[in-house]
Amino acid sequence: MTTIPGRSATGSPHADTLPAEARRMFREGLVTQTSGWSRGWTQANLLALPRDLAFDFLLFAQRNPRPCPILDVLDAGATSGPLLDGDIRTDVPAYRVYVDGELVEETSDATPWWREDLVSFLIGCSFTFEAALQEAGVPVRHIESGVNVPMFRTERRCRPAGRISGPLVVTMRPVPAAQVADAVRVTARYPSVHGAPVHVGDPRALGIEDLSRPDYGDPVEVRPGEVPVFWACGVTPQAAVVESRPELAIAHAPGHMLVTDARDSDYLVP
């Protein structure tokens, strides 16, 4: 496994940055992955699609709630909503723009690509439960290492809906064997942000050949005595975009999330 030199062993220096301030920094051009940012505030994946495909995608999300938990949907053409007092076209640190399923640009400002028929889906992110994992004493390696979480496309298929289909994408966090049950228990309490792991151990059963070469994000070390634990990932919609080839899709760059005005505790099941 690859070892990543840690930038900080104590977590992100932006753990206390408030969401509106984080969005302002990103709007003004800061490009960074957001793991560890604005602790306690909910981060979201973004996918904006033409209105014509909106039902198919919303149904895809409904049928695949583990990777695609919908937090909110902005009306066609709307650029702000209850979860963000701002502008969805500029307030994410980095965007990926897809045309006919091909990644054509990574940019910090999606405004030039905006259309009035775009419907923006805000999708839960596993960053939400990372603070809860840390509070339960479960180490979160990529935060400790100051890198992006590793993400992998799997061989597992999502349930399709209309013109939308694709594979399940997962995040991986190495967990000490004695703490796997804690990791399951803690994350199961957040069903609307991916919830419990979809898979524990054996990456090959998911079709993942090499944990040191993630499809998105950065590799992290899996130490002796640790088990790779996999959670459904909000990049799944982007894998569906690549496969389903909508004429236009605007998404966040993996790990570069929208920091919303919702609190993680809003999504905690008591």
Place this chain on the structure above:
Amino acid sequence: MTTIPGRSATGSPHADTLPAEARRMFREGLVTQTSGWSRGWTQANLLALPRDLAFDFLLFAQRNPRPCPILDVLDAGATSGPLLDGDIRTDVPAYRVYVDGELVEETSDATPWWREDLVSFLIGCSFTFEAALQEAGVPVRHIESGVNVPMFRTERRCRPAGRISGPLVVTMRPVPAAQVADAVRVTARYPSVHGAPVHVGDPRALGIEDLSRPDYGDPVEVRPGEVPVFWACGVTPQAAVVESRPELAIAHAPGHMLVTDARDSDYLVP
């Protein structure tokens, strides 16, 4: 308060009827409300709408998950799906057909109204948690009395979506004051079938003038020492149909539910 003479103090004689058998009986013409039927199996509200309105309605459901928890959505024109091995046009004991928001027919067979562009939404029903309430020792008056649950339109508005808007509809169950906490605790464990009550006590705060005159279903007695407890209700979509006036909508008759092949325990949060 009105007293309803009880047909059975021990629950429905159809508590042990399996879903496929229940659907066969309804398909062959039996018309009955289904509270207490097929205990342990999930019952569902139905709303079928033209494809053109499907995104607006799915978003309405997404924005109002308490009254409109989506269990499954059949593709346009599809008449069966994972939750029912049968025919959605005939397997519900009674249907209501709406044209331009007007109730035009109540029928046991919706086949003459079927169109290939109809998308069927199956929506969670509070009958799911009634067995759990009874197991926790909380009396469920309308089952004891052998009648349909009382349902009320409230003055509370749902969050609209596109062309769909309407009021919140609730069910009411009288609960002994000492057991209200139990009723909350038990039903909160079923968030995907309406979950915890939306309101406890004081019907007037919801705009309900007279508990003995429900808008749908049958009245039940509220005895001294009991508190009226209100849960979000899957008839809410029908109130939205009346207000939003789609060209065609096919719904179940209130209380006359689809008995599905899913188990209530599938929707229990551990």
